[in-house]
Amino acid sequence: MTEAMKTGAIKVRGVHRRFQLGDQTVHALNDINLDITQGEYISVMGPSGSGKSTLLNMLGLLDVPDEGEYWLAGEDTVPMSEEARAGYRRDHIGFVFQSYHLVPRLSARENMELPMVLAGIPPAERRKRLAPVIQRLGLTERADHKPEQLSGGQRQRVAIGRAIIMQAPLLLADEPTGNLDTHSGADVVELLEELNAQGITLIVVTHDMALGQRAKRRLRMVDGAIVSDDTFAIPPTEEPAV
Amino acid sequence: MIRLQDHLTFTLRSLTRTRFRTTMQLVAMAIGVLAVVLLTGIGEGGRRFVMAEFASLGNDVLVMLPGRKETTGGLPPLTGEGTRDITLEDAQSLMRISGVERIAPIVVGISRLSISGLSRDSLVLGTTEDFFSIRDLAFSQGQAFTTREGSRSRSECILGATLRDELFGPKRALGQWINVADYRCRVTGVLTDSGTGFGFDMSNALILPVDNAMQIFNTEGLFRVMIQIENIDAVPAMTTAVEQQMKLRHDGQLDITIVTPDSLLSAFNNVLLIMTFSVAGIAAISLLVAGVLIMNMTLIGVAQRRAEIGLLKALGASSKEVRLLFITEATLLATSGAVLGMLIAEFILWGLRFKFPEVPFATPLWASVSAIGVSAIAGILFSWIPAQKAAKLPPVLALQAQAGK
Numbered sequence: 318m319t320e321a322m323k324t325g326a327i328k329v330r331g332v333h334r335r336f337q338l339g340d341q342t343v344h345a346l347n348d349i350n351l352d353i354t355q356g357e358y359i360s361v362m363g364p365s366g367s368g369k370s371t372l373l374n375m376l377g378l379l380d381v382p383d384e385g386e387y388w389l390a391g392e393d394t395v396p397m398s399e400e401a402r403a404g405y406r407r408d409h410i411g412f413v414f415q416s417y418h419l420v421p422r423l424s425a426r427e428n429m430e431l432p433m434v435l436a437g438i439p440p441a442e443r444r445k446r447l448a449p450v451i452q453r454l455g456l457t458e459r460a461d462h463k464p465e466q467l468s469g470g471q472r473q474r475v476a477i478g479r480a481i482i483m484q485a486p487l488l489l490a491d492e493p494t495g496n497l498d499t500h501s502g503a504d505v506v507e508l509l510e511e512l513n514a515q516g517i518t519l520i521v522v523t524h525d526m527a528l529g530q531r532a533k534r535r536l537r538m539v540d541g542a543i544v545s546d547d548t549f550a551i552p553p554t555e556e557p558a559v
Numbered sequence: 560m561i562r563l564q565d566h567l568t569f570t571l572r573s574l575t576r577t578r579f580r581t582t583m584q585l586v587a588m589a590i591g592v593l594a595v596v597l598l599t600g601i602g603e604g605g606r607r608f609v610m611a612e613f614a615s616l617g618n619d620v621l622v623m624l625p626g627r628k629e630t631t632g633g634l635p636p637l638t639g640e641g642t643r644d645i646t647l648e649d650a651q652s653l654m655r656i657s658g659v660e661r662i663a664p665i666v667v668g669i670s671r672l673s674i675s676g677l678s679r680d681s682l683v684l685g686t687t688e689d690f691f692s693i694r695d696l697a698f699s700q701g702q703a704f705t706t707r708e709g710s711r712s713r714s715e716c717i718l719g720a721t722l723r724d725e726l727f728g729p730k731r732a733l734g735q736w737i738n739v740a741d742y743r744c745r746v747t748g749v750l751t752d753s754g755t756g757f758g759f760d761m762s763n764a765l766i767l768p769v770d771n772a773m774q775i776f777n778t779e780g781l782f783r784v785m786i787q788i789e790n791i792d793a794v795p796a797m798t799t800a801v802e803q804q805m806k807l808r809h810d811g812q813l814d815i816t817i818v819t820p821d822s823l824l825s826a827f828n829n830v831l832l833i834m835t836f837s838v839a840g841i842a843a844i845s846l847l848v849a850g851v852l853i854m855n856m857t858l859i860g861v862a863q864r865r866a867e868i869g870l871l872k873a874l875g876a877s878s879k880e881v882r883l884l885f886i887t888e889a890t891l892l893a894t895s896g897a898v899l900g901m902l903i904a905e906f907i908l909w910g911l912r913f914k915f916p917e918v919p920f921a922t923p924l925w926a927s928v929s930a931i932g933v934s935a936i937a938g939i940l941f942s943w944i945p946a947q948k949a950a951k952l953p954p955v956l957a958l959q960a961q962a963g964k
Contacts, residue, residue, distance in 0.1 A: 379873055379954045400877040407875020418870050422576035434565045435876045479874070 327353040327376065327487070327518075332385030334371055334541075345371040346382065347541035353520075355486060358513045360532035361522045368541040369522045370491060376520065377410050377489045378402045389487075407436055411480025413509075415492035417472045419464040419479075425471075426451065426460040429478040436483065446482060454478050454508070470501025477508060481517070488512060490521045494528060506531065561880055570888045580863075581892065584856040588896025588934050589903065591849020595842050595930035596904035596922045601911070602838030604920035609834070611919070619660075619791045620693055621798060622818040623653075623784040623805075643814050644780025645805075647769065652808060653786060656800050661787040663690035664769050668776040672765060673738045674726060681722060682764040683739060685772020693787045696761065701733050701748030704768055714771075716744035719762035720752040739765065740775050794819050842926055849930070850937040858945055868946070872954035885946035886939060893938030897931040 334346035345368045353359065361369045374380035375387065378394055381402075386393050390409055394402060412418075419428045426447065433443045451460050454474045464472055473493060480488055490509060494502035506528060513519040523529050537545040561569075574581045625645045650664040666685040671678050688703040690696075704715050716737060723732050723746075732746050744767060752762050773779070788797045798817050805815045868881050876884075904922065911920045 377873070400879065403872060403875050403877040406873060412873055418866070418873075420867060420870065422573060427572075431871075432874045434569065435561050435871065435874055435880065437560045437562050437565075439562070440565075483875075 326355055326388075326390065327351065328386070328388035329376075330386040330388075332375065332382040332387060334368075334375060334380065334382050344541045346375065349375075349385070349543060351536075351543070351546075353518060355518055356513070356516045357518050357534055358510070358532045359518075359520045359534045359536060360529040361520065361536045361538060362524070362526070362529040363538035365524075367538040369538050371541075372538065373489050373491050373520065373522045376487075377412055378406050407432060407483060409485050409487055411477075411483065411485040411488045413473070413476050413480050413488065413490040413493045415495040417464070417469075417476045417496075419472060419475060421464055424461045424463055425456055425467065425475045425478075428464070428475055429482055432479060432483045450478050450482055468501065469497050470504055473497060473501070473505050474508065477505070477512075481512060485517075487518045488520070490519070492523055492525075493521065494523075494525065561876070566884065566887065570884060570891060573888060574891065580856075580859075584892050585896045585899065587852035587856045588849070588893055588938060589900035591845065591852055591934050592897045592900030592930045593904045594845035594849065596901050596927055597907055598841045598845055599838055599926035600904065600908045600920050600922035602834070602841060603923050603926075604908075604911070604918045606834050606838065607921075608918045609830075619788050619794075620820065621786040621788065621794070621801065623786060623801060624782070624816050624818065625780060625814065627814050627816055643809050643812070644778075645784060645815060646779055647773070647781065649805065649808055650781060650784045653784070653801060653804060656797075656804055658789050658793055658797055658800070659786055660789045661689040661693055663687055663693050663785040663787075664781045665690070665783040665785065666769060666772045666776060666778060667782045668772070670740050670765075670775060672726070674735065677726075678738075679725070682760070683772060683775070684764045684766045685769040685776075686766060687769055689787075690766075690785065693785050694761075697751045698748045699751045701746070703748060714742070714744045715747045715768065717748040717750065717766040718746055719750050719760070719764045719766075721760075721762040722765060723749045737765070739767065742767075742771060742775055744771070842929075846930060846933045849934050854937060854941040858941060865952075868950060869952065869954045872950075878950040881950045882943070882946050885942055889938045889942035889946075890935070893935045894931075896938070897934045900934075901927060901931065 329349050329351040332346055332349040333344070336343045336345055347368075349372065361372060363369050371380065375382055378389075382395060385395065387395050389405065394405060397405070419425075420431065423431070429450065430443055430447060433446065438446075451457055454477065456471065456474060456478065459467055459471055464475070467475065473496075477493075488509070493505055493509065497505060509519055509521070510531070519532075521528065521532060529535060533550075534546070534548045536543050623645065625643070645664075647664055650662055653659055653662050663686050668683050669680050670683040672681050672683075673679075691698075691703050698717075699720065701717070703717070716739065718726070718732060726732070726737070727735065732749055735746050736743055737746060750761060750766075767775070769781075786797075786801060788794070798819060801817060802813060802815070806813050809815075864885075868885075871881050871884070872878070908920045908922065911918075
C-alpha cells in the first residue's frame with residue numbers, strides 16, 4: 318500500500334439506494350453527487366429518515382448503491398466483490414458508531430488491535446503501532462479493561478482508536494456523541510477534530526446543530542437528497558459541542 | 560488475511576471469555592456423546608456376555624442325540640418302530656472316524672442318594688473321563704475316574720460343588736461312600752463351581768462312570784454323545800461323517816440328530832439380533848438427541864453474535880474469514896465436548912467393569928467413532944448454516960442487530 322493510494326478522495330456520481338419496506342419503496346438516497354477531497358471536515362445533517370445514515374453506510378462501503386458510481390482512492394467500488402470491499406474498508410475507512418460496537422469480551426487494547434489482527438499484521442508491529450495510539454487517547458491506565466468496565470467516553474475513545482489504528486484516510490462518525498454526556502462529548506469531538514487537523518477526512522453524521530456547525534462544509538439532507546452543500550470559510554467556533 | 564495464530568487466539572478467547580455459553584455448549588455435546596458411548600457400551604457388554612456364555616460350550620464340540628429332528632414337515636413315521644437307541648458301542652465306534660478327538664457318552668437321570676440314613680434325590684450323570692476335558696471342568700479335590708473302562712471295580716463317583724456341600728457340609732467328602740439307588744460308590748473327586756452350561760447344573764450333579772449309570776437306569780440308550788473334533792473348520796464335514804457312520808450302524812436309517820455349535824448359535828441368533836438392533840436403536844436415538852442439543856446451543860450462540868459478525872466485516876474481515884472463525888470455534892467446541900463426553904463414559908464403563916467383572920462392558924469402536932463424528936458434524940453444520948447466513952448479510956444490517964443494545 319503506497320501513500321499515494323491512501324487518499325480519502327471521494328467521488329460520488331448519480332447514486333440511488335432504495336429499500337423495500339412492506340409494499341412501500343423508500344428512496345433512501347436519491348441521485349447523490351458528491352466530491353470530497355482529502356482532509357475535509359464535513360457534517361451531514363437532516364431530519365430522521367432523511368437518508369444521512371444510509372449515505373454514511375454507503376460511503377463506508379457497508380452498503381452498496383443500487384445505481385451510480387462511488388469512487389474511492391481512484392477506483393469505482395460499486396462493481397467490486399464483497400471480499401474486495403472488505404479489504405477497502407479495512408485499509409481506507411475508520412468507523413465510529415453511536416453505540417461504540419466494541420467486542421465485549423475483548424479488552425480495550427484487543428479491541429483496538431482487532432483491525433490489525435484481521436489485516437494479518439504481525440504482533441510485534443501491532444504492539445509498535447498500538448503504544449502511541451493508546452497514549453494519545455489517554456487510555457494507558459485502562460487499556461486492559463473490558464468495555465463494560467469503561468465509561469461511555471472511554472468506550473468511544475477506544476472505538477476511535479480502533480478506527481484510526483489502520484491509518485485509514487477516511488473517518489466516518491455516526492452520532493459519535495449521541496450516547497455521551499456533554500463533557501465526554503466535547504472530549505470526543507476535540508479528539509476527532511485533532512485527527513482532522515492532521516489530515517484525515519472526517520465526515521460526521523449528526524442531529525446536533527452545534528456539532529454540525531463546527532464543520533467547515535455542511536451537507537443537509539431531506540428525503541434522500543442533498544438539499545444544501547455549503548462551505549464556510551470561518552474556522553470552527555470555540556464554544557463546546559452539544 | 561488474518562494470521563493463523565491470531566485466528567486461533569481469537570477463537571480461543573471467544574471460547575474462554577464467554578464461559579457460560581461455552582460451558583453450556585460443551586455440556587450439551589458431552590452429554591450427547593456420553594449417552595451414546597455409555598449406552599452402547601452397556602448394550603455391547605450384555606451382548607458379549609451372552610456370546611461368551613455360548614462360547615463356553617466350545618466351538619469344536621458336536622452333540623449327537625437320538626431321533627431325527629426335522630422341521631421340514633412330511634409324514635410322521637408309519638413303521639410303528641420308535642427311534643433306535645444310541646448305544647455305548649455306537650458312541651465308541653465314532654472314535655474310529657479320523658478327525659474325532661474325544662467323545663463323551665452321557666446318560667442322565669434322577670436317582671436317590673443316601674449316606675448314613677440321610678437321603679435326597681439328585682441329578683445323576685453317567686459319562687467317561689473325557690467328558691471333563693471336553694467341558695473344561697476342573698476339580699477342587701481329587702480327580703477324574705482313576706480306573707479304566709470295563710474294569711470290575713469301578714465304584715467311583717464325582718460330586719458337583721453344591722451337592723458336596725449339601726451332602727457333607729464341613730465334613731470331608733473325598734473317600735466317603737454314597738449309595739446311589741442299589742449301587743455304592745466312593746467319592747473320588749469334587750468339581751469346582753463352574754456354574755451352569757448346556758442345560759445341566761453341574762454343581763448339583765453326581766457323576767458316575769457311564770456303564771454303571773446305564774445299569775442303575777437300566778437303559779441301553781445314551782441321552783447324548785458329545786464329540787470333540789480336531790479341526791473347528793471341519794464342522795460340516797465331521798457332521799456328515801458322523802451321520803454316515805451312524806446310518807451304517809443303524810441299517811441305513813438316519814435316526815440321530817447332530818447339533819453343531821453353529822446351529823445352537825443360530826437358534827439364539829434372533830435373540831442376539833434383537834439385542835444388537837435395540838443397542839443400535841438406543842445409539843441412534845441418543846445421537847439424535849445429541850444432535851438436537853448441539854444444534855440448539857449453536858443456533859443460540861450464532862444469533863447472539865450476529866452483531867459481532869457485522870462488526871468484524873465493518874472492520875475489514877471478508878465473509879470467508881468470518882465464516883472460518885465461526886467454523887473453527889464450533890469445531891474446537893465440538894471436538895473437546897465429544898472427547899470430554901467420551902472420557903466420562905469410558906470412566907463410568909471402567910467403574911462398571913470393576914463392579915461387575917464378569918460382564919465385558921466396552922464400547923464398540925463404531926459407536927465411539929460415529930458418536931464423535933455425528934456430534935462434530937452437527938456442531939459444525941449447525942454453526943455453518945447460521946454463520947453462512949450472517950456472513951452473507953450486508954454488514955450494515957448485521958450491525959443494526961446490536962443497535963438496540
